[in-house]
Amino acid sequence: KQEVTQIPAALSVPEGENLVLNCSFTDSAIYNLQWFRQDPGKGLTSLLLIQSSQREQTSGRLNASLDKSSGRSTLYIAASQPGDSATYLCAVRGSNDYKLSFGAGTTVTVRA
Amino acid sequence: EAQVTQNPRYLITVTGKKLTVTCSQNMNHEYMSWYRQDPGLGLRQIYYSMNVEVTDKGDVPEGYKVSRKEKRNFPLILESPSPNQTSLYFCASASGGIGYEQYFGPGTRLTVT
Numbered sequence A: 001k002q003e004v005t006q007i008p009a010a011l012s013v014p015e016g017e018n019l020v021l022n023c024s025f026t027d028s029a030i031y032n033l034q035w036f037r038q039d040p041g042k043g044l045t046s047l048l049l050i051q052s053s054q055r056e057q058t059s060g061r062l063n064a065s066l067d068k069s070s071g072r073s074t075l076y077i078a079a080s081q082p083g084d085s086a087t088y089l090c091a092v093r094g095s096n097d098y099k100l101s102f103g104a105g106t107t108v109t110v111r112a
Numbered sequence B: 001e002a003q004v005t006q007n008p009r010y011l012i013t014v015t016g017k018k019l020t021v022t023c024s025q026n027m028n029h030e031y032m033s034w035y036r037q038d039p040g041l042g043l044r045q046i047y048y049s050m051n052v053e054v055t056d057k058g059d060v061p062e063g064y065k066v067s068r069k070e071k072r073n074f075p076l077i078l079e080s081p082s083p084n085q086t087s088l089y090f091c092a093s094a095s096g097g098i099g100y101e102q103y104f105g106p107g108t109r110l111t112v113t
Helices: none
Strands: A004-007 A010-014 A019-025 A030-038 A044-051 A056-059 A062-067 A072-077 A086-094 A100-102 A106-111 B004-007 B010-013 B019-025 B031-038 B042-051 B054-057 B076-078 B087-094 B108-112
Touching: A004 A086, A010 A019, A019 A030, A019 A086, A019 A106, A030 A062, A030 A072, A044 A056, A044 A062, A044 A072, A072 A086, A086 B042, A100 B031, A100 B042, B004 B087, B010 B019, B019 B031, B019 B087, B019 B108
Parallel strands: A010 A106, B010 B108
Antiparallel strands: A004 A019, A019 A072, A030 A044, A030 A086, A056 A062, A062 A072, A086 A100, A086 A106, B004 B019, B019 B076, B031 B042, B031 B087, B042 B054, B087 B108
16 A cells, blocks of 8 residues: 655745655555645645656746655745745555555745 | 536534535546545545546545546445544546646535534
8 A cells, every 4th residue: 555654744944945845655656746735724736746757847936856766756845935834745646546645744834 | 717616515414314525527537536634644535436437446435435427527425424424525636638637626524423
């Protein structure tokens, strides 16, 4: 069974600092990995999707890398802003059964 | 507007009273899925469907049923709800044509007393 871990569980940084969020998974037989943002009491918003054959994806201030062989992905958020405060979740889709397994998330607070 | 809709958004019910949470998407996606989110346990997949009339169990299917008779709809049925099914439920859809990037509905907060 795929296990997805996100460390740290919570992170507080001053505005302007770069954010580094980690996601690790136990089974490297993945179809893709997706990063989401969730605001309190709200649904999930897709940030980046990385296919298993890709090493990274970029969108604006966000960059996500994937190292399938070591079971790791990292989400970088450059020049953080208070509006980046949210919980960030990574999810891994299996290549055999298309199940989606989520990490518990990293809750980010960006202090003004 | 491309979206996934869920109804109801909030529901309080009693143990044993059958209920259905509807999910509908207007993006012609093949893949649809249900999740529950609980504090400390994160998001867990209940059931998913790769296409019409094709459904599979996720990690926590016990106590739930689903059906996929039309491409756009994927209702979640609780035949006899119990308090341990109190949770926040999310429906999502995805298309294989775009690498199964998932789009989530707004969530349904269910309380079973």
